[in-house]
Amino acid sequence: MEKVRERCLTGIEALDNILNGGIPKGNTVLITGSAGTGKTTLSIEFLVHGAMKGEKGLYISVTEASEKLLENLIVYDFFSKEMIQKGIIFIDIPEIYEKLGMNKLQFSMEDINLLIENIVKIVTEFNVKRVVIDSITSICYRLQTEEKIMEFILRLSKALSELGCTTFLVSELLPSAKGYSQYGVEEAVSDGIILLGNLERRGDLLRTLRVVKMRGTSHSRATYVLDITSIGILLVPLLKGGGELI
């Protein structure tokens, strides 16, 4: 009989139901979608629910200064400043780059190793259980080649998984991208893919969510409408017919 893997509850009830009890612990999940689809909100909520249960979270901000991000998030009811101080560590990756002297546009293999080592060091020292990298696409941009991107994601997710960490890699999907990620390799090496999108229906722009892949669990592949409310993300099944996914 297949051994049931321990789960990491996202705290978004409907999502945990779709996943039949949450994300298998230690998985690296690609949260992918175009701009404005709710990737960051979903990821932060994942960390906040972890923090509420006493699981330390690490948010690695690549594109936006975390200070600015926090200002925008305060509007949520479930979020308090205290929570940030106690439960979540926010890091701006440019500070890591600066401290490690990684100022070249294209990273070398040595730089990649250093980056992984330092992320792992933080996770170990603070006993972090949930990690969000927002976004992986911006890091990939400086890795350039598919081999380096693959190496980076594989090694990082292996190391984090061994530490019992569940990881969200936020992926920015540009209109030019084919498949579920910008470089194509991110989706291949991830354990799961959650696709967020926009759907235009009768003049409204709806946000949608679909679990495309998740290793270690069975799950629904239906599309859900995602609502960002002051009490967090709500998901409802998408009524079929009409509308166009964009």
Add this chain to the structure above:
Amino acid sequence: MNSVPTGVENLDSALISGIPIGYTVLLSGTPGSGIELFAKQFIGSHLPEEDATYITTTEKTEDIINTMKDFNWKTDIKIVNLGEEFYRRVLEKEIFISKYREEGIPASEILRPHKFHIEKELDILTLLTYEISMLKSPFRLVLDSLDFLFSNEENSRVISTLRTIKSHTQYRQGVSLFTLVTTLYPSIVQSGVEEIVDIILTMENIRTQTGFDRIFTIKKFRNHPEKVGIFKYNFSKNGIIIQKIF
């Protein structure tokens, strides 16, 4: 023509009672010839009304003062230490980077990420120009040495900064002295500097069978070619002394 004394015995009479106000002087010499000592003797001989500033790129501030005290020169001068600033902002950072790359970023640095202040990249030439802009008329300025600038900055930018200093010296009733070690630079750099300055002095230390021949030359004197000449020099407890004319 109004002039100010150099403080070097017998040199003022060989010039026009010293250095004409508004003139910029280049003092170049072979290593060990005593150009740095000349620079200190010159700044220590400033008139009471002159705003005296000594910009150093290589020495420690206290070493400059101690040397000047040894020779009983006036030490009521302002010392700007570009070398220390460069060490603090550039080299020290490199030392930290190598430590972080080797040992990983310490946890204490991670927990207070917003306090980590990324100091503005140091632009030595901007800093230098700023210091020059602070000089009050009349002033006496020493810049020891140009070698540091040429080895750390783009040559054309250094030349352009020197032009700014020269203009400032001209219009603000100052005298400025730059030091430069000869034979280190391509002729285009050397001639670029030589073209800007009004007076060129050189010091050479030539090995002979019995000791050293110390040769001092006035290589250029703007509008006074009759002043160009070759001298011998020596050192006494009061500093540099110019000797008989060849």
